[in-house]
């Protein structure tokens with residue numbers, strides 16, 4: 226079974242010299258030492274918020290009880306989108322053709338018009354040098370994260386003859402842990418640099434293939450590593466487990482509302498599913514799951530059959546995620562002069578932040594992650 230993720234990643238930032246923008250306000254360091262020390266701080270992710278006690282089994286306070294019904298509904302919504310028997314590609318194409326995206330852009334929809342320039346790229350033989358391999362297991366899942374050396378040796382990662390980077394599903398190995406005797410080898414890689422999103426940040430991943438199927442949970446996402454999660458923000462660009470549809474979600478540590486009116490106006494003509502919370506505040510102990518607006522949802526096998534580009538443009542007004550088929554990649558992107566303001570027809574998710582101050586400066590510098 227060859228499950229491959231073949232990648233080319235790039236970040237472009239607005240109007241500032243790359244060396245100023247990269248690392249701005251972040252660790253002010255690059256490479257393994259920096260990312261790993263940051264990881265130590267992230268270890269607090271699995272802990273409860275400070276000041277809250279471990280709830281005792283018999284006296285779980287109402288506040289900490291997970292709303293099982295809401296959670297079941299949340300899962301149900303995702304699965305429905307997955308199991309829809311209709312192939313909607315044609316319907317979507319027709320609907321999209323009827324929309325004037327220049328007009329929507331002039332109304333302030335999607336990425337703000339700015340001149341992005343290339344700040345960082347991971348590609349070909351150099352791809353894996355641009356990331357730190359994190360072997361720490363934050364999530365206590367069924368995976369065992371390998372170092373770069375081990376991952377190459379066990380063929381979990383490779384650069385193929387055409388220069389594509391490949392991350393492959395690993396073998397099952399004995400873990401030595403009596404509670405979870407076997408784990409599948411995998412990798413979790415973090416970009417060695419971080420960028421401040423609100424002044425304009427564009428993250429692009431070009432893929433030839435993605436893995437999908439039972440027990441597989443690939444993700445392409447952004448997170449700040451200086452603060453204890455969810456402070457500093459987390460943005461999940463592409464993420465799906467098993468056969469569920471991909472979910473694009475933003476997590477913040479405080480109330481930050483998406484603008485439902487703008488969302489409705491700008492995404493009119495797209496076939497969307499899976500409405501989730503509109504408040505980005507995240508606290509799983511209080512059943513706050515982050516914001517997941519109605520969006521174009523597709524399962525992993527769809528992405529696997531439709532190679533192309535996944536891009537997220539993030540500025541001070543919101544975040545837009547685009548999926549661009551391989552044969553339609555615009556010349557501006559190919560020439561490293563990306564103009565996402567012209568990509569409206571490819572938007573699959575739009576997270577316009579409400580103009581109130583609730584969402585201002587919510588996110589700290591973000592690292593790119595694949596895991």
Ligand SMILES: *[C@@H]1O[C@H](CO)[C@@H](O)[C@H](O)[C@H]1NC(C)=O
Pocket residue numbers: 325326327328331
């Ligand atoms: C689309 O909108 C733009 C900007 O408002 C306008 O100039 C153009 O004529 C419109 N195109 C069509 C086909 O209506």
